[in-house]
Amino acid sequence: xxxxxxxxxxxxxxxxxxxxxxxxxxxxxxxxxxxxxxxxxxxxxxxxxxxxxxxxxxxxxxxxxxxxxxxxxxxxxxxxxxxxxxxxxxxxxxxxxxxxxxxxx
Amino acid sequence: xxxxxxxxxxxxxxxxxxxxxxxxxxxxxxxxxxxxxxxxxxxxxxxxxxxxxxxxxxxxxxxxxxxxxxxxxxxxxxxxxxxxxxxxxxxxxxxxxxxxxxxxxxxxxxxxxxxxxxxxxxxxxxxxxxxxxxxxxxxxxxxxxxxxxxxxxxxxxxxxxxxxxxxxxxxxxxxxxxxxxxxxxxxxxxxxxxxxxxxxxxxxxxxxxxxxxxxxxxxxxxxxxxxxxxxxxxxxxxxxxxxxxxxxxxxxxxxxxxxxxxxxxxxxxxxxxxxxxxxxxxxxxxxxxxxxxxxxxxxxxxxxxxxxxxxxxxxxxxxxxxxxxxxxxxxxxxxxxxxxxxxxxxxxxxxxxxxxxxxxxxxxxxxxxxxxxxxxxxxxxxxxxxxxxxxxxxxxxxxxxxxxxxxxxxxxxxxxxxxxxxxxxxxxxxxxxxxxxxxxxxxxxxxxxxxxxxxxxxxxxxxxxxxxxxxxxxxxxxxxxxxxxxxxxxxxxxxxxxxxxxxxxxxxxxxxxxxxxxxxxxxxxxxxxxxxxxxxxxxxxxxxxxxxxxxxxxxxxxxxxxxxxxxxxxxxxxxxxxxxxxxxxxxxxxxxxxxxxxxxxxxxxxxxxxxxxxxxxxxxxxxxxxxxxxxxxxxxxxxxxxxxxxxxxxxxxxxxxxxxxxxxxxxxxxxxxxxxxxxxxxxxxxxxxxxxx
Numbered sequence: 001x002x003x004x005x006x007x008x009x010x011x012x013x014x015x016x017x018x019x020x021x022x023x024x025x026x027x028x029x030x031x032x033x034x035x036x037x038x039x040x041x042x043x044x045x046x047x048x049x050x051x052x053x054x055x056x057x058x059x060x061x062x063x064x065x066x067x068x069x070x071x072x073x074x075x076x077x078x079x080x081x082x083x084x085x086x087x088x089x090x091x092x093x094x095x096x097x098x099x100x101x102x103x104x105x
Numbered sequence: 106x107x108x109x110x111x112x113x114x115x116x117x118x119x120x121x122x123x124x125x126x127x128x129x130x131x132x133x134x135x136x137x138x139x140x141x142x143x144x145x146x147x148x149x150x151x152x153x154x155x156x157x158x159x160x161x162x163x164x165x166x167x168x169x170x171x172x173x174x175x176x177x178x179x180x181x182x183x184x185x186x187x188x189x190x191x192x193x194x195x196x197x198x199x200x201x202x203x204x205x206x207x208x209x210x211x212x213x214x215x216x217x218x219x220x221x222x223x224x225x226x227x228x229x230x231x232x233x234x235x236x237x238x239x240x241x242x243x244x245x246x247x248x249x250x251x252x253x254x255x256x257x258x259x260x261x262x263x264x265x266x267x268x269x270x271x272x273x274x275x276x277x278x279x280x281x282x283x284x285x286x287x288x289x290x291x292x293x294x295x296x297x298x299x300x301x302x303x304x305x306x307x308x309x310x311x312x313x314x315x316x317x318x319x320x321x322x323x324x325x326x327x328x329x330x331x332x333x334x335x336x337x338x339x340x341x342x343x344x345x346x347x348x349x350x351x352x353x354x355x356x357x358x359x360x361x362x363x364x365x366x367x368x369x370x371x372x373x374x375x376x377x378x379x380x381x382x383x384x385x386x387x388x389x390x391x392x393x394x395x396x397x398x399x400x401x402x403x404x405x406x407x408x409x410x411x412x413x414x415x416x417x418x419x420x421x422x423x424x425x426x427x428x429x430x431x432x433x434x435x436x437x438x439x440x441x442x443x444x445x446x447x448x449x450x451x452x453x454x455x456x457x458x459x460x461x462x463x464x465x466x467x468x469x470x471x472x473x474x475x476x477x478x479x480x481x482x483x484x485x486x487x488x489x490x491x492x493x494x495x496x497x498x499x500x501x502x503x504x505x506x507x508x509x510x511x512x513x514x515x516x517x518x519x520x521x522x523x524x525x526x527x528x529x530x531x532x533x534x535x536x537x538x539x540x541x542x543x544x545x546x547x548x549x550x551x552x553x554x555x556x557x558x559x560x561x562x563x564x565x566x567x568x569x570x571x572x573x574x575x576x577x578x579x580x581x582x583x584x585x586x587x588x589x590x591x592x593x594x595x596x597x598x599x600x601x602x603x604x605x606x607x608x609x610x611x612x613x614x615x616x617x618x619x620x621x622x623x624x625x626x627x628x629x630x631x632x633x634x635x636x637x638x639x640x641x642x643x644x645x646x647x648x649x650x651x652x653x654x655x656x657x658x659x660x661x662x663x664x665x666x667x668x669x670x671x672x673x674x675x676x677x678x679x680x681x682x683x684x685x686x687x688x689x690x691x692x693x694x695x696x697x698x699x700x701x702x703x704x705x706x707x708x709x710x711x712x713x714x715x716x717x718x719x720x721x722x723x724x725x726x727x728x729x730x731x732x733x734x735x736x737x738x739x740x741x742x743x744x745x746x747x748x749x750x751x752x753x754x755x756x757x758x759x760x761x762x763x764x765x766x767x768x769x770x771x772x773x774x775x776x777x778x779x780x781x782x783x784x785x786x787x788x789x790x791x792x793x794x795x796x797x798x
Contacts, residue, residue, distance in 0.1 A: 007335070008331075008332075008335040009332070009335075010328055010331075010332070022328050025331070089262075090321045090322055090325040091325055091331065092320065092321040092324060092325065092331070092334070093321050
């Protein structure tokens with residue numbers, strides 16, 4: 001079994017009528033510093049004047065458009081230091097991708 | 106209050122392609138749960154759920170059968186459904202009322218066509234399901250290859266909860282990835298004895314890899330479980346099971362188990378999975394009420410939650426007639442009902458008194474006095490309730506979402522062998538049609554033949570067989586006739602004088618009529634343009650009558666003539682010899698002579714055909730449609746499936762289902778409905794006229 005090296009906690013949530021889902025998981029080191037993020041890919045999103053096929057929140061919770069589009073079979077992005085280091089269909093696999101990018105197992 | 110708490114009830118269906126092992130699995134379930142003391146076998150014709158004579162003779166399931174059993178303090182109501190596409194209505198109506206389903210996949214062939222069809226039906230009704238890869242003892246069985254077909258053909262996230270230990274004749278048990286242990290069957294005692302042991306060393310690495318996949322996928326549906334994992338590096342079994350259940354109900358993934366029902370291995374863990382992962386009546390959102398007239402179908406509507414103390418609501422989903430009368434199977438969604446209670450049939454708007462009620466065990470019945478939300482029961486004595494009707498309390502007269510039924514695609518004509526059996530056959534067919542919404546019955550107005558429309562040749566063959574066995578009616582069946590029509594393509598004016606003098610008063614009438622073609626479906630139009638009383642008013646209806654009668658038998662091949670206008674523009678009469686009859690005869694003759702000169706043609710019905718085929722067969726399907734004089738309208742791709750839409754003459758569609766199945770190895774299906782009439786090509790018109798001559 002893969003044991004996570006960082007301390008992962010829920011980050012931003014999406015709340016609404018009939019909707020409750022985690023939009024990101026934040027990985028902190030033993031000192032409590034946010035080292036990595038695993039972010040849910042959203043979309044398509046209608047902004048009022050155009051449709052974004054795939055977007056995600058950056059670390060300041062700004063919506064970032066993904067180009068060219070949603071990666072095939074991936075619903076989560078693994079991010080370290082503001083860079084995307086991996087994509088995965090489920091968050092745990094994205095967590096492993098982020099930890100691997102940090103030089104772990 | 107109900108004996109079994111709602112959260113301990115499971116209403117499930119067992120469904121699959123033909124011969125994948127549904128009935129065999131059901132037999133083991135009944136044996137291991139103590140409901141039967143022997144295991145029946147399909148090939149011996151002695152299974153519990155295949156109780157009809159035809160089922161036992163042919164070794165196939167024709168009608169869905171309900172049975173009930175107990176497992177680990179839970180009550181499981183099971184409906185075993187047919188696999189053959191001709192009896193798809195049984196799968197359709199069962200999935201409509203069930204809370205969960207077990208899809209059995211063959212370990213050699215993987216996902217087969219009927220599994221695809223049934224899977225799409227289950228998608229339509231949002232039925233949570235688990236998959237059982239069966240027949241792993243068979244030569245050529247391959248769990249991983251069968252598993253790969255789940256993604257390939259159903260495009261789903263399939264999640265293994267088990268791995269096989271050994272394969273083919275060396276298959277002995279399964280690795281349980283939830284509890285990380287091996288379950289091994291000991292042989293003997295028909296598979297009732299099995300034990301847990303450590304995972305074999307040669308499977309340890311593979312089990313670890315699949316366990317990680319299980320955690321990755323299952324925990325993603327539950328944030329608290331994710332946090333438990335981040336804290337401990339693993340999760341409790343109870344947490345994992347909770348996640349698997351949540352993902353199964355939401356459809357985020359589909360759990361996969363394996364075994365061989367015939368060799369008695371893997372069925373008990375399947376029962377555990379039914380309890381652990383399929384929903385109870387309170388775990389599902391409840392059935393939606395039907396959209397009101399004019400209401401948007403997609404708007405979220407009120408849902409009826411399972412609650413024994415709420416007003417009663419149930420859905421009639423199956424009707425059978427036997428020697429004791431009519432049994433109506435009802436899924437109870439809410440409330441409690443006692444024998445003798447009055448309910449409303451809210452679909453038809455009348456009251457029904459509930460007579461006796463039974464819990465069914467295949468063809469056996471046990472009388473019950475009360476039914477509760479979550480139950481499936483059979484009612485006797487309902488006067489006018491048919492499949493798909495809602496029964497509801499008079500305080501809350503809800504109408505539940507109706508069931509969707511497939512359109513019959515094959516017609517045959519049927520007539521009793523003796524005149525005495527005419528009425529008997531008519532009554533019997535009406536009863537059979539009331540049981541089976543995929544069977545339609547009509548009388549051809551032109552040939553007066555009784556036409557049976559069904560889902561396929563086997564479907565209709567079974568109906569004819571039931572007619573004989575259950576109702577004692579021997580019938581001749583024949584191929585149906587295409588309903589051709591005739592019309593004209595250019596205007597023509599004809600004058601005809603009917604004159605007869607045979608002593609006494611004679612017959613005299615003259616009519617001058619212009620015949621003109623009309624557009625399709627414009628019917629027959631009459632215009633009276635007579636001026637100055639050339640044809641007295643009292644004879645005009647006789648002219649109309651003559652044309653109407655003659656138009657029933659066209660001038661080319663005797664088919665009804667349609668889409669033309671005729672104008673009576675002039676005529677002559679005689680004070681003594683003219684009569685209504687004389688004008689009627691004159692009009693008929695005028696029609697016969699005139700229509701021949703107005704360039705008549707024969708029209709044929711053209712069907713709107715929709716074929717759903719795997720993309721690797723689309724070339725064969727389209728080529729075949731072209732050979733059948735089909736006009737392709739469009740092609741749409743959906744994953745690995747292509748939907749081809751075409752207009753094809755009905756004449757070319759007889760026997761199509763068999764050709765389509767052989768062309769696509771049974772993986773394609775089609776529906777068709779009447780679209781329009783088109784002129785028949787000259788060579789075919791010549792054939793038709795030669796036949797009618």
